[in-house]
Amino acid sequence: MSLVELRNVSKIYRLGEEEIRALDDVSLDIDEGEFISIIGPSGSGKSTLMHILGCLDSPTRGTIKLDGVMIHDASARQLATMRNRKIGFVFQFFNLLPKLSVVQNVELPMIYSGVSGRERRERAMASLEAVGMANRAKHRPSQLSGGQQQRAAIARALVNGPKIVFADEPTGNLDSHTGEAILSLFRKLSTEGRTIVLVTHDPEIAAVTPRRIEIRDGKIAEKVDLTLAGLDRPHVVRSPEDKLAS
Amino acid sequence: MNLFTTIFVGLKEVWAHKFRSLLTMLGIILGVASLVGMAAIIKGMENGMRETMVAMGGADKVLLEQQEVPSEQEHLADQARGRTMTDVFALRESAPLIRLISPEMEVRNVTLTRGDKMVSPSECVGVWPAVLDMNLHTLQYGRFFTSLDEENANAVCVIGTAIRDELFGSPERVGREIVPLGELIFINSQPFTIVGMFEHYEGEQEKKQREQARKQPQVQAAGPSRARGWGRGNWAFTRKNLTVYMPLNTAWLRFRAAAGQDGVPDPRLSDIDLKVASLEELETGLQQARNVLMSTRRGIEDFNFRTQENQLDTINQQIRNARMSGGIIAAISLLVGGIGIMNIMLASINERIREIGICKAVGATGLAVFTQVLVESVVIALVGALMGVGVSFGFVKVLGQIAPTANSPVITPIAMMVAVAFSAAVGIIAGLFPAVKAAKLDPIQALRYE
Ligand SMILES: Nc1ncnc2c1ncn2[C@@H]1O[C@H](COP(=O)(O)OP(=O)(O)OP(=O)(O)O)[C@@H](O)[C@H]1O
Numbered sequence: 273m274s275l276v277e278l279r280n281v282s283k284i285y286r287l288g289e290e291e292i293r294a295l296d297d298v299s300l301d302i303d304e305g306e307f308i309s310i311i312g313p314s315g316s317g318k319s320t321l322m323h324i325l326g327c328l329d330s331p332t333r334g335t336i337k338l339d340g341v342m343i344h345d346a347s348a349r350q351l352a353t354m355r356n357r358k359i360g361f362v363f364q365f366f367n368l369l370p371k372l373s374v375v376q377n378v379e380l381p382m383i384y385s386g387v388s389g390r391e392r393r394e395r396a397m398a399s400l401e402a403v404g405m406a407n408r409a410k411h412r413p414s415q416l417s418g419g420q421q422q423r424a425a426i427a428r429a430l431v432n433g434p435k436i437v438f439a440d441e442p443t444g445n446l447d448s449h450t451g452e453a454i455l456s457l458f459r460k461l462s463t464e465g466r467t468i469v470l471v472t473h474d475p476e477i478a479a480v481t482p483r484r485i486e487i488r489d490g491k492i493a494e495k496v497d498l499t500l501a502g503l504d505r506p507h508v509v510r511s512p513e514d515k516l517a518s
Numbered sequence: 519m520n521l522f523t524t525i526f527v528g529l530k531e532v533w534a535h536k537f538r539s540l541l542t543m544l545g546i547i548l549g550v551a552s553l554v555g556m557a558a559i560i561k562g563m564e565n566g567m568r569e570t571m572v573a574m575g576g577a578d579k580v581l582l583e584q585q586e587v588p589s590e591q592e593h594l595a596d597q598a599r600g601r602t603m604t605d606v607f608a609l610r611e612s613a614p615l616i617r618l619i620s621p622e623m624e625v626r627n628v629t630l631t632r633g634d635k636m637v638s639p640s641e642c643v644g645v646w647p648a649v650l651d652m653n654l655h656t657l658q659y660g661r662f663f664t665s666l667d668e669e670n671a672n673a674v675c676v677i678g679t680a681i682r683d684e685l686f687g688s689p690e691r692v693g694r695e696i697v698p699l700g701e702l703i704f705i706n707s708q709p710f711t712i713v714g715m716f717e718h719y720e721g722e723q724e725k726k727q728r729e730q731a732r733k734q735p736q737v738q739a740a741g742p743s744r745a746r747g748w749g750r751g752n753w754a755f756t757r758k759n760l761t762v763y764m765p766l767n768t769a770w771l772r773f774r775a776a777a778g779q780d781g782v783p784d785p786r787l788s789d790i791d792l793k794v795a796s797l798e799e800l801e802t803g804l805q806q807a808r809n810v811l812m813s814t815r816r817g818i819e820d821f822n823f824r825t826q827e828n829q830l831d832t833i834n835q836q837i838r839n840a841r842m843s844g845g846i847i848a849a850i851s852l853l854v855g856g857i858g859i860m861n862i863m864l865a866s867i868n869e870r871i872r873e874i875g876i877c878k879a880v881g882a883t884g885l886a887v888f889t890q891v892l893v894e895s896v897v898i899a900l901v902g903a904l905m906g907v908g909v910s911f912g913f914v915k916v917l918g919q920i921a922p923t924a925n926s927p928v929i930t931p932i933a934m935m936v937a938v939a940f941s942a943a944v945g946i947i948a949g950l951f952p953a954v955k956a957a958k959l960d961p962i963q964a965l966r967y968e
Pocket residue numbers: 285286287292293294312313314315316317318319320321473
């Protein structure tokens with residue numbers, strides 16, 4: 273059983289007469305431990321897909337199973353719990369709370385899962401340690417560089433031990449050098465067994481991940497699975513059925 | 519997310535915008551201060567009225583009042599004689615439910631003199647010893663009148679402390695308590711011997727002030743000595759301290775009989791006061807008294823009973839009215855405070871849409887967001903309420919300074935609790951709408967919000 277099973281998912285926005293298909297009949301499986309990039313031009317529906325996968329949004333049509341739970345028609349409360357326990361988010365603009373210190377930001381998800389004060393602080397520090405930010409725990413986000421803020425955000429995404437981490441253009445707001453560092457941090461997390469989905473429009477970044485999913489106009493255009501091929505030449509899989517067959 | 523953390527975060531949010539929060543709280547602060555202050559003033563009034571009531575003889579005292587002859591008996595008006603000793607004796611004989619009868623014969627236009635000092639008493643009346651129990655007097659020095667005094671119409675009197683203060687000097691001025699027993703004073707030029715003196719009557723408030731003054735006696739030594747009189751203190755006590763009593767017969771023989779109109783002495787009493795054995799028997803007792811009086815007055819109903827219960831009702835009514843209007847004023851300012859809180863909470867949510875989105879993205883449920891906003895609103899209201907209680911203490915103090923009265927305001931714990939509870943309710947109601955709004959925010963739109 274896959275960690276994520278997406279079946280015939282569509283997201284349709286209606287603006288007056290016009291109908292925008294942000295996602296159009298998308299099916300997708302993600303296994304535990306995979307490192308995937310979703311790539312596509314601007315407006316192709318990458319973020320929409322990520323939001324639906326990440327329980328931030330519900331699809332108009334189709335079914336989603338995440339870690340054995342059907343979430344496409346879950347209540348707002350259930351979605352919040354899924355986000356809290358099973359999912360970590362990393363955003364392009366870091367999205368740290370400016371009034372809280374770095375360590376308090378990392379503690380935030382645990383506050384909503386009811387972890388007690390001391391354990392909260394310990395786990396937050398451990399998480400910051402893992403991304404190399406323990407020495408900046410007491411700083412405010414505004415006192416950090418972009419790369420440091422993104423590390424803190426990653427620490428926050430990891431702190432509740434999520435099943436899967438979603439990163440929407442995590443390097444989009446960083447210079448190439450810092451971007452590299454963040455990417456290698458993701459790679460390191462991947463080798464440690466984390467499931468990571470990276471959204472980007474940069475082919476160079478997508479090339480880093482073993483599996484790539486390309487989206488165009490809300491449809492999956494092609495999937496490249498290096499782990500299956502074991503080669504540097506991409507192995508093209510047309511649909512989840514193909515993948516299952518191989 | 520536990521409540522403690524929520525409250526802590528709420529307090530921090532309030533603290534982060536100190537000035538804004540203070541301005542928001544102002545409505546609540548003023549509302550609570552006016553509610554508590556108003557309640558304190560009313561409580562002071564109430565205390566004063568209660569004290570006055572006791573000073574005037576307690577709740578079970580009944581006044582036999584003279585009344586116009588009713589219109590259907592107008593042709594008998596010339597036979598109405600008013601209140602006389604005949605009534606008193608008849609009541610004593612035939613109305614066993616009346617436990618105490620106190621006739622009073624007032625001597626009018628009285629001046630007391632001693633050497634070059636003089637004073638006008640509040641009342642100078644001839645009485646029976648029953649007056650002590652009737653008017654709740656306590657004789658501290660000397661004795662009251664004996665039957666011999668009464669029979670012989672002796673020229674003796676019992677005085678209140680204020681009379682002593684004027685004629686002999688007050689303890690405050692002299693520095694010691696003068697007890698003028700056996701001294702001679704002149705009541706309208708007739709020599710009287712003082713045989714007794716009452717205790718000094720005063721309200722709780724004055725007592726407290728006097729004790730305070732005694733504790734630090736040197737502080738005001740240089741200034742003018744505080745005048746005693748009508749300016750401060752409960753008038754009922756002041757009046758009671760200015761009393762001069764003499765035997766009833768003395769008043770009759772030495773003053774009334776000697777100075778009647780056209781040579782005919784006026785036998786009418788100025789007052790007849792009654793007390794019934796117990797308040798439960800008030801109705802029947804008074805009915806008994808009415809029957810007796812109807813016969814002594816040959817069926818002319820030119821009298822009326824005034825019970826303190828009527829008075830008590832009036833007092834309670836007044837207090838209720840004052841409470842009501844005070845409560846409405848306070849409620850309005852609390853309402854205004856609540857609107858202020860709602861306004862600021864809406865603004866604050868708008869400012870924090872993105873933050874709320876972030877919290878939701880990491881797992882905050884709608885309920886958690888709702889609680890957070892609501893708690894914040896209640897925190898503002900409660901902090902405001904506590905400050906308001908503090909302000910009300912200052913307010914009452916200032917009020918006491920600029921307008922000193924006998925009925926100085928008393929802050930009651932009940933008023934404080936009501937005010938705080940009311941503020942909490944205002945905080946909840948004011949926070950409800952913003953909280954729902956925040957809880958319903960869509961996480962994606964909130965995250966995208968600039
Ligand atoms: N709330 C919305 N209402 C209407 N249309 C929307 C809404 N959100 C997204 N869309 C549309 O859905 C499509 C996909 O948007 P999406 O944000 O997923 O693109 P993206 O691939 O993430 O682009 P980018 O690389 O610029 O971030 C776009 O055409 C967008 O205009």
